[in-house]
Amino acid sequence: MIATASRYPETYAAWKADPQAFWAKAAEAIDWIRPAETIFDPDQGVYGRWFAGAECNTCWNAVDRHVPTRGAQAAIIYDSPVTGAKRTLTYAELRDEVAALATVIQDLGVRKGDRVIVYMPMIPEAVVAMLACARIGAIHSVVFGGFAAKELATRIDDASPRLVLAASCGVEPSRVVAYKPLLDEAIAISSHKPEAVLLLQRAECAAAMQAGRDHDWAVATSAAKAAGRFAACVPVAATDPLYVLYTSGTTGKPKGVVRDNGGHMVALAWSMANLYDARPGEVFWAASDVGWVVGHSYIVYAPLLVGCTTVVYEGKPVGTPDAGAFWRMISEYKIRTLFTAPTAFRAIKKEDPGAEHLKRYDLGGFRALFLAGERADPDTVKWAEDILGVPVIDHWWQTETGWPIVGDPLGLGALPVKHGSPTVAMPGYDVQVVDEGGHPVGPNVMGSVVIKLPLPPGCLPTLWQADDRFRESYLAAFPGFYSSSDAGFIDEDGYLFIMGRTDDIINVAGHRLSTGGMEEVLSSHPDVAECAVIGVKDALKGEQPCGFVVLKSGVSKSPLEIEKEIVKLVRDRIGPVAAFKVAITVNRLPKTRSGKILRGAMKKIADGDPFTTPATIDDPAVLDEIAAALEGKF
Known part of the structure; x- marks a missing residue:
């Protein structure tokens, strides 16, 4: 320790x-x-x-x-x-x-x-x-x-x-x-x-x-x-x-x-x-x-x-009325501690990457932000630390x-x-x-x-x-x-790292790889607001990874250009062993009403397996968007 x-x-x-x-x-x-x-x-x-x-x-x-x-x-x-x-x-x-x-x-x-x-x-x-x-x-x-x-x-x-x-x-x-x-x-x-x-x-x-x-x-x-x-x-x-x-x-x-x-x-x-x-x-x-x-x-x-x-x-964190909704609440009610899902902060970061709305509010008494419910990617945690200046605790x-x-x-x-x-x-x-x-x-x-x-x-x-x-x-x-x-895994200091559900560990040509580790790389790209990686069935390798990314507002590069950069980023950071070749830009990801990404549903669509629409899904129409984005990719 x-x-x-x-x-x-x-x-x-x-x-x-x-x-x-x-x-x-x-x-x-x-x-x-x-x-x-x-x-x-x-x-x-x-x-x-x-x-x-x-x-x-x-x-x-x-x-x-x-x-x-x-x-x-x-x-x-x-x-x-x-x-x-x-x-x-x-x-x-x-x-x-x-x-x-x-x-x-x-x-x-x-x-x-x-x-x-x-x-x-x-x-x-x-x-x-x-x-x-x-x-x-x-x-x-x-x-x-x-x-x-x-x-x-x-x-x-x-x-x-x-x-x-x-x-x-x-x-x-x-x-x-x-x-x-x-x-x-x-x-x-x-x-x-x-x-x-x-x-x-x-x-x-x-x-x-x-x-x-x-x-x-x-x-x-x-x-x-x-x-x-x-x-x-x-x-x-x-x-x-x-x-x-x-x-x-x-x-x-x-x-x-x-x-x-x-x-x-x-x-x-x-x-x-x-x-x-x-x-x-x-x-x-x-x-x-x-x-x-x-x-x-x-x-x-x-x-x-x-x-x-x-x-x-x-x-909501955005849209009621804007991406400053949480800052208004903290300022108006002198909230000391906020506990929310990483998804909420990814949504705020996507809509207002420069945290312009924050400048309108006084968060002087705010002491700490806690995140849980999904894995808090380091990029979102760092962004929150930078704009808030308080401990951000996953x-x-x-x-x-x-x-x-x-x-x-x-x-x-x-x-x-x-x-x-x-x-x-x-x-x-x-x-x-x-x-x-x-x-x-x-x-x-x-x-x-x-x-x-x-x-x-x-x-x-x-x-x-x-x-x-x-x-x-x-x-x-x-x-x-x-x-x-x-x-x-637990490191030499006793710190735990959660890399995903056990069914999110994919097997690529005999190598057990964490989708969470790949998502960490994807989310580090400066134009990516949020992402999800799934393993898609592959006759040769068993599974191959596929990354979905939602871009931040106001990005000037083309999606194709960003997708190429993301593939290179994974190969550079994780290596050729990841066999990461497919990144797909989408407007949104399927989520539960509490903000968890429905990776299992995405995988079934990609694999062509039968499935029922999850009862907790926020908007079922997004599954059709994912299916359309996957066409011709595998």
């Missing part, structure tokens, strides 16, 4: 020496109704359970306990450039909104352990909905607002919810998306039928109500408040589920990632102080969506657990873990940055790189990235009602370890 003034080395060593003592100390940040009998019980669950015997309530810790000391402080700032709406909820106001909604949910028959689907856009009521479920011990399952009816139906069937909390619509920069028809269709085609729907009518699109099943959110919560009916927090076991969040399954059936109450709170609170260096009273903004794990962890729960102000933003984690596996712990004192690396393992995670036989490999040798069991607090204990599937999906490949399905 590099010599450093950071407290990280001794903190990580303390965890490794006595994990139970480490997490017992971290648990002091949480209010417990009953403390744990056992910090970690290896005999419970699939690989053990944290804080066995403890009782707690997540909503109490995130909301009620702050009211005596910071009741007048903003808990939620809502800003919607797509509707022009702005709103602030204090901790005291949030408690009342949550407690009133919790009463309505109880009136509709929901009890501790029941599931509730939340199908809502980025509005404060989505956060209120999640907290109201947590308040009464109901298990929420948030489905990204506007998700297709078929996908919503599969989640309804798997979770068997008693109630659906929904909004009438979502608002995009160029259109209004009606949610209610999608929800009605999903319920019609699902085998399980929720007993009730509580619907928030938005001004942009009123929805038809179904008599006997549908109830008006505003009417019901107003009646509860008028009658002085505010639900109390219900004690739950620390090991009881807080939520189920579905992630795509390889078999087509989504996997319900389970998150418990106790370990989740402990891990998130620890990460806010020690990794993100976020302090009570500060404004913390995770520019994501509540439909994704980042929204769960770092819009809703973590900021509120530690007494921060969190931001709910209904907009970190790596997954829906399954719920909080960062690897990062640069700003709260403990930042470590030296190595561009291309999310830095080092956080306490709780024993991260190793192994070969196909599960044997550890040496420094700088590519392999599968795995985590030694047990996983720390906050990580999934299992999949919803599917212990065997959990074992098969994550634990079977490397016994004694959790398989991340990511490939990478």
Whole structure:
């Protein structure tokens, strides 16, 4: 490890020496109704359970306990450039909104352990909905607002919810998306039928109500408040589920990632102080969506657990109205810390490579930018560092873990940055790189990235009602370890480099090559805004790489000229072994609504394999553009 003034080395060593003592100390940040009998019980669950015997309530810790000391402080700032709406909820106001909604949910028959689907856009009521479920011990399952009816139906069937909390619509920069028809269709085609729907009518699109099943959110919560009916927090076991969040399954059936109450709170609170260096009273903004794990962890729960102000933003990094949208938010609300996806910064860089919009805003109080969700290419990180003048921290984690596996712990004192690396393992995670036989490999040798069991607090204990599937999906490949399905290497200083998913390692004439390494070269070209590399089937070599590039605005060179430069760049930096001969300029790349590039779909198009349009895709039309760009190339 590099010599450093950071407290990280001794903190990580303390965890490794006595994990139970480490997490017992971290648990002091949480209010417990009953403390744990056992910090970690290896005999419970699939690989053990944290804080066995403890009782707690997540909503109490995130909301009620702050009211005596910071009741007048903003808990939620809502800003919607797509509707022009702005709103602030204090901790005291949030408690009342949550407690009133919790009463309505109880009136509709929901009890501790029941599931509730939340199908809502980025509005404060989505956060209120999640907290109201947590308040009464109901298990929420948030489905990204506007998700297709078929996908919503599969989640309804798997979770068997008693109630659906929904909004009438979502608002995009160029259109209004009606949610209610999608929800009605999903319920019609699902085998399980929720007993009730509580619907928030938005001004942009009123929805038809179904008599006997549908109830008006505003009417019901107003009646509860008028009658002085505010639900109390219900004690739950620390090991009881807080939520189920579905992630795509390889078999087509989504996997319900389970998150418990106790370990989740402990891990998130620890990460806010020690990794993100976020302090009570500060404004913390995770520019994501509540439909994704980042929204769960770092819009809703973590900021509120530690007494921060969190931001709910209904907009985009560009186009609402311009590439200065994030700078306006940081300046207007005195945001200290921003956490977003590298894709967002690539979009801003593409539209405004000279950061001209930044000059209009005062970012004097801004302290740090964190990037996660996709690999942060060094070129984008350097660009952000140059224009912002603050630490830009790449970190790596997954829906399954719920909080960062690897990062640069700003709260403990930042470590030296190595561009291309999310830095080092956080306490709780024993991260190793192994070969196909599960044997550890040496420094700088590519392999599968795995985590030694047990996983720390906050990580999934299992999949919803599917212990065997959990074992098969994550634990079977490397016994004694959790398989991340990511490939990478650890260098001589202990820094991890994630080079792509294990299925993004391509085999070119017997050479295992990382598409992530090639993308790093492509993104270093001065005219490239973003890129993706896939392996295309090749009868002779097995696979051959193909690079797609999106150019920055205002580029004067021809695409053909840039493509030739890119091919030469890869051959110069990686060598002829890469067999890199095809670079294709496109206007955009296919992405999920959270900004992840759909490389798998691109590969299937290139290989001519059958595929279904991914449910999470932002705009399906882009797949036709990719197919057209590939014509005649192979």
